[in-house]
Amino acid sequence: VKRIGVLTSGGDAPGMNAAIRSVVRASMHMGIECLGIRRGFNGLITGDITSMDFVQTSGLIGRGGTVLYTARSEEFKTDEGRKKAANTCKLFGLEGIVGIGGDGTYRGLLEFSNQEGVAVVGVPGTIDNDIACTEYTIGYDTACNTALEAIDRLKDTMQSHERCSVVEVMGRHAGHLALYVGVACGATAVLIPEKKIDFERDVVEPIRAARLAGRTHFMVIVAEGVGSSYDVAAKIKEYTGLDPRVTVLGHVQRGGSPSARDRMEATYMGYNAVELLAQGKTNRVVAMQKGAYVDYDINEALAMKKGIDERVYTVLRALIGAEDKLNI
Numbered sequence: 001v002k003r004i005g006v007l008t009s010g011g012d013a014p015g016m017n018a019a020i021r022s023v024v025r026a027s028m029h030m031g032i033e034c035l036g037i038r039r040g041f042n043g044l045i046t047g048d049i050t051s052m053d054f055v056q057t058s059g060l061i062g063r064g065g066t067v068l069y070t071a072r073s074e075e076f077k078t079d080e081g082r083k084k085a086a087n088t089c090k091l092f093g094l095e096g097i098v099g100i101g102g103d104g105t106y107r108g109l110l111e112f113s114n115q116e117g118v119a120v121v122g123v124p125g126t127i128d129n130d131i132a133c134t135e136y137t138i139g140y141d142t143a144c145n146t147a148l149e150a151i152d153r154l155k156d157t158m159q160s161h162e163r164c165s166v167v168e169v170m171g172r173h174a175g176h177l178a179l180y181v182g183v184a185c186g187a188t189a190v191l192i193p194e195k196k197i198d199f200e201r202d203v204v205e206p207i208r209a210a211r212l213a214g215r216t217h218f219m220v221i222v223a224e225g226v227g228s229s230y231d232v233a234a235k236i237k238e239y240t241g242l243d244p245r246v247t248v249l250g251h252v253q254r255g256g257s258p259s260a261r262d263r264m265e266a267t268y269m270g271y272n273a274v275e276l277l278a279q280g281k282t283n284r285v286v287a288m289q290k291g292a293y294v295d296y297d298i299n300e301a302l303a304m305k306k307g308i309d310e311r312v313y314t315v316l317r318a319l320i321g322a323e324d325k326l327n328i
């Protein structure tokens with residue numbers, strides 16, 4: 001392999017730049033030239049490609065967002081779109097692609113490799129941590145910390161006014177971010193899409209228990225996958241007479257300088273991706289399982305399923321007083 005390209009695709013995540021830097025520098029170290037493909041798969045179709053070297057990647061490790069931009073490309077889902085992309089690869093002499101993104105990005109890489117024979121490797125990058133084959137996705141730790149910091153600030157003011165807060169946390173269809181942040185902020189209740197919600201049991205009872213214990217401020221965390229946090233607030237008002245204030249954290253959770261963990265994961269995973277291409281491998285995704293770096297066939301990775309961490313959920317419920325006391 002003489003020349004490869006790197007792209008970021010789907011939603012952005014803190015640490016994507018650190019991954020780009022790692023891919024470019026690992027390539028150079030292994031005697032491979034690495035070009036930057038801008039705007040996800042769109043750049044592959046239009047030839048929006050830039051050279052990347054040591055200097056261009058300096059200072060990238062701590063920068064949020066992605067300097068290569070990211071996009072969703074409908075055209076890449078068509079045979080003709082991927083044909084154009086293959087022509088771009090021919091023109092630039094690209095023999096392999098590292099795609100940093102989520103499951104959709106992996107699907108795109110797989111289709112491209114099957115149709116055009118270009119080697120591909122995926123790197124997990126999303127704040128949602130919703131990629132089945134890996135315990136960890138680049139951006140998750142930073143997003144958790146960003147959400148937590150915002151919630152801590154909210155808590156200060158809400159506490160002063162003795163109010164109930166309803167905070168909507170990102171995560172698409174998954175509740176990993178909300179669950180983790182809910183535990184870390186000491187929430188009164190946490191609603192996630194993976195668990196069927198019994199409003200009385202999961203929200204009203206914990207609020208009542210907290211009130212009986214003397215609390216006058218309540219923090220209810222809602223994963224965006226559950227539905228509207230305004231509906232949750234209206235229901236709390238109906239059931240309890242409290243007048244909750246809603247905060248939708250939104251895209252602030254996707255920004256910011258990556259945490260130490262995200263910089264490390266991005267750096268390792270980027271390096272591992274290039275190593276796979278250098279070894280002549282294709283259709284792989286890099287991942288983490290039981291704390292170790294591994295890689296999977298893309299087909300296998302896409303067929304995997306992932307639930308929330310049940311242990312974390314159990315501990316959360318025990319600590320908010322939602323579970324029956326153990327007789328030990």
Ligand code: ATP
Pocket residue numbers: 009010011012041071072073074076077078101102103104105106107108109111125126
């Ligand atoms: P996130 O989880 O942050 O949204 P993602 O990678 O899952 O990231 P998607 O928008 O689902 O984001 O996918 C990114 C891009 O991958 C799509 O815009 C499209 O260009 C490409 N893609 C997705 N599925 C396919 C497919 N079946 N065939 C070809 N390309 C695809």
